[in-house]
Amino acid sequence: MKVHEYQAKRVLAEAGVPVPRGEMARSADEARKAAERLGGKAVVKAQVHAGGRGKAGGIRVASSPEEAGRAAEEMLGSRLVTFQTGPEGAPVSAALVEEPLEIARELYLAIVMDGAARGPVVIASQAGGMEIEEVAERTPGKIMRIPIDPGLGLQPYQGRKLAYGLGFEGAQARPAAAMMGRLYSVFRENDCSLVEINPLAVTSDGRILAADAKLDFEDDALFRHPALREMHDPAQDDPLEAQASEFGISYVKLDGDVGCMVNGAGLAMATMDVIGQAGGGPANFLDVGGGADEDKVARALSIILSDPSVKSVLVNIFGGILRCDVVAKGMLQAVGENPQTDRPMVVRMLGTNAEEGRGILSASGLNVALVDDLAEAAQAVSRYSRASGIPSGPGAAR
Numbered sequence: 150m151k152v153h154e155y156q157a158k159r160v161l162a163e164a165g166v167p168v169p170r171g172e173m174a175r176s177a178d179e180a181r182k183a184a185e186r187l188g189g190k191a192v193v194k195a196q197v198h199a200g201g202r203g204k205a206g207g208i209r210v211a212s213s214p215e216e217a218g219r220a221a222e223e224m225l226g227s228r229l230v231t232f233q234t235g236p237e238g239a240p241v242s243a244a245l246v247e248e249p250l251e252i253a254r255e256l257y258l259a260i261v262m263d264g265a266a267r268g269p270v271v272i273a274s275q276a277g278g279m280e281i282e283e284v285a286e287r288t289p290g291k292i293m294r295i296p297i298d299p300g301l302g303l304q305p306y307q308g309r310k311l312a313y314g315l316g317f318e319g320a321q322a323r324p325a326a327a328m329m330g331r332l333y334s335v336f337r338e339n340d341c342s343l344v345e346i347n348p349l350a351v352t353s354d355g356r357i358l359a360a361d362a363k364l365d366f367e368d369d370a371l372f373r374h375p376a377l378r379e380m381h382d383p384a385q386d387d388p389l390e391a392q393a394s395e396f397g398i399s400y401v402k403l404d405g406d407v408g409c410m411v412n413g414a415g416l417a418m419a420t421m422d423v424i425g426q427a428g429g430g431p432a433n434f435l436d437v438g439g440g441a442d443e444d445k446v447a448r449a450l451s452i453i454l455s456d457p458s459v460k461s462v463l464v465n466i467f468g469g470i471l472r473c474d475v476v477a478k479g480m481l482q483a484v485g486e487n488p489q490t491d492r493p494m495v496v497r498m499l500g501t502n503a504e505e506g507r508g509i510l511s512a513s514g515l516n517v518a519l520v521d522d523l524a525e526a527a528q529a530v531s532r533y534s535r536a537s538g539i540p541s542g543p544g545a546a547r
Contacts, residue, residue: 150366152380153196155245157362164335166328168359171247180221183246184214192247193220197239198385200280200363201231207241210249217246240384250360255348256315257281258329260336262343263296269336271295271303271329273311277348303333315349317357325357339377340370389433389452396448398437405430407530408453408462408492410446412437412471420465423523429531432459439470446479447486454483454490461493461533463526468500475502477509484515491516493533497526 152160158168170187173196174180184191191214195207202208207229211217221244228238255278263270273293276284284291293314297303308326317325336344343365350360371378383391393400399414403421407429411417414436421431433456437449453462466476476498484490494517498506510517520526 150368150371150377150381151198151385152364152366152377153198153243153245153382153385154194154362155196155243156380157364158245158359160339160364161332161335161359161362164338165331166335166359167357168362169247169250171245174221174244174246175242176225177218177222180244180246181214181218184211184217187246187248189213190249191217192249193217193224194245194247195224195229195241196243196245197229197231197234197241198382199229199231199233199239201233202229205229205231207231220244221246242382242384250350250358251353252348252350252360253353254316254351255360256351257284257347258311258315258332258349259343259345259347260297260333260341261345266296268299269297269333271297271307271311271333273315275316281347297333302337303330305330321351321355321357328357335364339364339374340367341365342367389456393435393449393452396445398435398445398449398452400449400452401434402456403431403433404458405432406458406460408432408435408456408459409465410435410437410449410453410462411465412439412441412467412469412476416465416467420463420523420527423527424463424531427524427527427531429527432456437471437476441471441475441479443475443479443482446476447482450480450483451487454487454492459492461495461530463530464494464496464498465523465526466496466498466500466506468498468503468506472502473498473500473506474509475506477506477513480510481513481515493518493530495520495526495529495533497521497523 155173162168172183174183191211193209193211195202209220211220224241224244227241229241230238257274257277259272260269274284274291276291295307308329311329312322312325332344341364345363346359348360350358366377387402389402390400407424409420409431411420417434417436424431435449453459466473496517497520507519
């Protein structure tokens, strides 16, 4: 679960991490009054779950309360389009009004779960204020990576190593190292999957502040944090992901054009890898689950078909608890509810009642190609995507 910048900074401030003075505003008048309380000058930031706000006009410097109010008025109710939102943009329903900072240095600091390290890793760089992916690609030597033992936590010597590595010396080194420990406490105590400060600002008067902040929380641990659950802003969710969540379907929107419906997370990941190796791109991750019924299968396929970027669909089912004939009937139900779709579907079914499922689809008259091998399936959907379709009708299934 993602939260807005103002919410992330509230969590950090409660843990003793220094952040700029600021207030959240949901109207132009609130923004104007907030700027007055900050001394007249302010920075107005649109609150969306996406990066790249500055380049997209979502961060503006105001020299007066009236200017802050006008900036908020233009932002609120609009949709901010950044490189992370896509062309549809993200709705802006709140703005963060903060004190302007005279920044001497911009640094990068994050704690993230790393599967390869089997635990949290601190990533730090003196090249803050820009995309860390660009830094990693162009100047990888500027990035520090320090794994943390989950049983021991971030040790004081590691905090000092990070502080010195970021260029803190003298009187700044001790508070910087202490802040590292507080950030790790936020990460651990709130079951975060990501804590990112970019930039970590060093001001001209020597303050060290989280000038921007991003917190992601592990969904499966939210039952332990009812206060965090209340921070969820459903308006920021991808509409298809929100719809899938309502039906208990594991779905993540991606940027390819091959829709994927699979049972089992591991099989879904393998399916996406094979599509990529065949030259295609998955449009989504979707694990329909082992205990799905016909309705859930129908809902899952309907979500895929409602994505305009999908040119073809790959259904990869290994029947166990979820029988293949149940999947086939659910697919027929989904197509019946979405009769306007003519996108080709490639289906691989193995396991429980596979022959029954294949028979149902063969007799359906749907635009379906039945295959036995996953590599063949991936090549087929990639070919169909490039050709924008295959012949439809009863003869398309075999």
